[in-house]
Amino acid sequence: MPLFDFIDKLIREHGSSSILKDHLQLIREQAQKEIADLKREHADEIRNLKTKHAEEVAALNRQLSAPQQAERCEFCRKPSAEVVEITPHENSQFAMMGIKIYHYRCSSCEKTFTKQKNSLTR
Ligand SMILES: [Zn+2]
Numbered sequence: 001m002p003l004f005d006f007i008d009k010l011i012r013e014h015g016s017s018s019i020l021k022d023h024l025q026l027i028r029e030q031a032q033k034e035i036a037d038l039k040r041e042h043a044d045e046i047r048n049l050k051t052k053h054a055e056e057v058a059a060l061n062r063q064l065s066a067p068q069q070a071e072r073c074e075f076c077r078k079p080s081a082e083v084v085e086i087t088p089h090e091n092s093q094f095a096m097m098g099i100k101i102y103h104y105r106c107s108s109c110e111k112t113f114t115k116q117k118n119s120l121t122r
Contacts, residue, residue: 003030017023071115073106080108 001009010023071081081104088095094116102115 002032003092006030071102071104073104073109073111074113075111076106076109078108079107081106081113084112 002007006023006027010020010027013023014017015023027067035043055116070079071083072079083102084105087101087103089099089101097118102117103112104115105112
């Protein structure tokens, strides 16, 4: 019987004090067991969340430390374009959405070009 149903039943009953004492003893044992179960479940949950959090942080760190991929040059098609500057989008609404202008310079043909990128995506 669930603990609170048991307590309700005890409140409704008009038994002798010795029965009351026995029932209180049972409730005490059941409450002790249920609290122990809850504590164990809670500890498991916290451990799972901590593990999950650590994994997410590690994944983000891997992403951040990954070398910037060289872009393919729009003119000579060689993968030798390097970012020389990143500026916010000239349209303030786009800029607020995190859209930035990446300025590239090709180390092969020396031409420059720009690309719009959302800084939240790679
Ligand atoms: Zn080029």
